[in-house]
Amino acid sequence: MMDRELSADARALYERCRRIVRTVRMLVPERRRDDWTNEWIGELWYRVALLDRSHPIDRYKANRLILRTLGAFPHALWTLTDEWRLDPMLQDLKYALRGILKRPLFAALVIATLSLGIGANSAMFSIVNSVLIKPLPYDRPDELVYMYGSFSQNDRASVSPPDFLDYRSRNSVFSSLAARTIFGSAVLSGDEEPERVRASIASSNFFATLGVEPYRGRVFSAEEENGGSDVAIISYGLWQRRYAGDANIIGKSIAVDGRPHTVIGIMPPVLDRTMDVQVWRPIPFNTPETSVRRFHFLRLVGRLKLGVTIPQAQRHMDDIAGTLAASYAENESWHLALVPYREAVIGSVGPVLFILLGAVGLVLLIACGNVASLLLARASARSGEMAVRTALGAGRGRLVRQLLTESVVLGLVSGVVGIVLAHYLLAGVRAVGDGLLPRLAEVEMDGVALAFTIVVSLATSLVFGAVPALHAVRPDLAATMKSLGKTSATRAGAYTRDALVVAQVALSFVLLIGAGLLVRSLWELQHVETGFDPSRLLTAEVSLPATRYRTRQEVDRFWTQLLDRVRTIPGVESAAATTLLPLRGGGDTYFYIEGQPPASDAEKMNATISTVTDGYFATMRIPVVAGRVFERTDRGDGAGVTVINQGLARRLFANASPIGKRLVVDFGKPFVAEIVGVVADVRIYGQASNAPDLMYFFNDQPAAGFGTGTMNLALRVRGDPSRFVSPLRDVLRTLEPDVPLSSPQAMADILSESVSGERFRTQLLAGFAAVALLLAVVGLYGMLAYAVTQRSREMGIRIALGARPAAVFRLVIRQGMVLVMIGVLLGVGGALATTRFLTSQLFAVAPTDPTVFAGVALALTLAGLAACVVPARRATRADPILALRQE
Amino acid sequence: MKPLSLSALAVLGAVSRSVRYGFDIMDATGLPSGTVYPVLGRLERDGYVRSKWESHAVAQREKRPPRRYYEITAAGSRALATSVEHYRTLGERLGLVTRKPSAG
16 A cells, blocks of 8 residues: 655655754663664655545645654653663763752852852953964954154154154055054044044055954055045944945945045945044045145054064154154154054053053952852761761762762752843943953954853852862761761861852951052042042034134134123133143144254253133132233234243242243244243143143234134033033034034033043952952851851850850951961061052052052951851850750 | 643543544544654553554555554553543533433
């Protein structure tokens, strides 16, 4: 009846089912695999052949057969789990799981402790890996070299366009040498709200040098370096955001700084993650500004030719710099400083990250110690069970293996929880870390970080699991059997637990010292005298389009009008503008005292310059030390005037009065200025750096200072500065509807942000230290509480024999505090040996600061004492009757 | 002895009524393949059924691969009877089944 071949339809049905079976069969243990497969194949063939008797095949029944075939999957799984029953390791696993589930609270405590440690480590490792270890996302990134212009030994200045062109054409070590500006912005206007974006001008070969291909369109051509071509390349992010991913944007015209530019390309997303630039334009190399060798504003990127090293390239570029200096006087002493591109991107964040990674490593060690104590305590509670199992013939190896399996299960579960935790921690870091961490957008958990987490989890479980496992199977079987049912701690176990407590205290001491030093350093930093009053001060930047404001007179008329109107806003006490707002960039120039021109370049003096409007010093509340500040009578046609800061006055004239002395300042042309006043020092570059030598010029004197097309407004207001942002914007709009008000911010916030990096790492380390302290205290408490339970009989007897509760109380406290003290002493040693790694991160605090050491020692001792009190009080309540009855 | 689970009871019942092949047992019990095969595996492990392969000669004559079939063992029959009794008692206790009065 069945002795015929299947029809084509039936064949196809059979093949489909067979494919399912053949896929699933890999799950079946090898021993059973053939039988398993043959049974399915036999049934399937039989059923298909039955269906094949009617034509066409019943679709419904065919589908049911396929559905039924899917049951092969649970069947295969069942054979797999059935096989596991026989595997000793899986028996251990089952036993371990059962053991864990039987004490869910204990397991939760262990997993919480460990996953905290593992999660923090995993997150920190991801950061270190993404920022420091992973290669930059460019083509062969190791060949890329970053170049600063350099005047003296270690300064990191820029390079002028003519110098760049010479370096590019004359060198033979780079296969490609490119340049771009690193600070810059542009205003996009047109259909949308005007918006200030980060912009950069770059040489035509810049993207090719990095090995970045445009996402759409093309990059700049060599001809576009010759100027006159208004083309722009936009970032992927800007394209998506402002132009809503317009597919036809290439070839369209957009208004950049008030001039139409043709969009020729879109950069790929990878560039958004590595460079904060939204609009790229080509460097026009033939304009007056780009033909001056003294105007340094480019940074260079080169791709080394195969086999060329950085020192070789440095020597080669130094030779070219020498030739240039021989031809051009202004090039004297100028050269290039070459560093690996990576180093330029990462900056100085490396040590900080490694310190933090070390700190979370310590936290994990403490967590391990804590869990080891817990397991040890549990192991002695289970010593009876172990002894019985040994007596029944279980080998020691088997018992150790089983206990380790428990640890590994706990470790791996904690690892999984830790990964989840790390995921959220990283999201948090990405949210708050903007500007604090280079390559922040690249920070993620990748395969390497996952592998790291798993290895750490396994290593962790071996560390915390080994001690209790070896303890649990110690050989004095008879003794244990005898004492079954009674509770008495063995000395060996107690010593190990003591040592764990000491280690935890010592490690957390080291962490607390690190955190304490950073906290102290941050406090010092935040209480540095800045030289002006940041309270109730609103600042914002306004930048005028050079296309419509051509002369200095036009520009200055605008500032006067704007400030006059701003001062009428109700609640504004005073207002002024400056080219150099504290903590917001700056520029400097050369000068000499009239009649004392420098004999050589080495004697050239320079100072930071700031061009300010009327009322600047009053608005900022910068104290006038001598003389006067600018007045409306200091006109452009009058004699040049300047106000200098105290530091510069001291440097130039020592104790003599500088008032009335004259300086010759290089603003392209020499500008002679009489010093009319001296004001207090201002820490322009942030609290951590010293106040620079500073010369102030008056914006009403057009020959003084550089362009005032971009100024920072400062408004002293009554009340909350943020309430004045929108009135200020309204006033600006009445004058110039197309000019945006950029980065309006309260000065106090700018100050606070300027130490945000320090605050961030301090908070992180303090957080780690807090966790460490908590773990150590819990560990100490747990150990003592356990010891008191173990010794309750002894305590009872003591009380029965007449010991007063106070004496018992002291006894327990002493037991705990001896450990704390040993831990603190070891911690002092450890801290002295390690805090020097923090030196570079500290401001005005020595790494061995005695206040911090004393404070931490005291805090830790008190915390330890608190942990001892509860168990000690419990010990005094030991019942003498109960204790005696047990004897 | 623990009574058989209800699905095991159904499968073992089918086998005892000479429904011998896996897919036929599914048809007889209405249980899905993902349940029937593991149950058969467990029953075989516990010694309540034994499985055999039909003879190659038969299969070859019909030009198809051989099928595996299941038979109930003596222990299986006992377990079946005990479990049926167990569930009947349970049903009575819950007032779901009434035992016919025994003759006499």
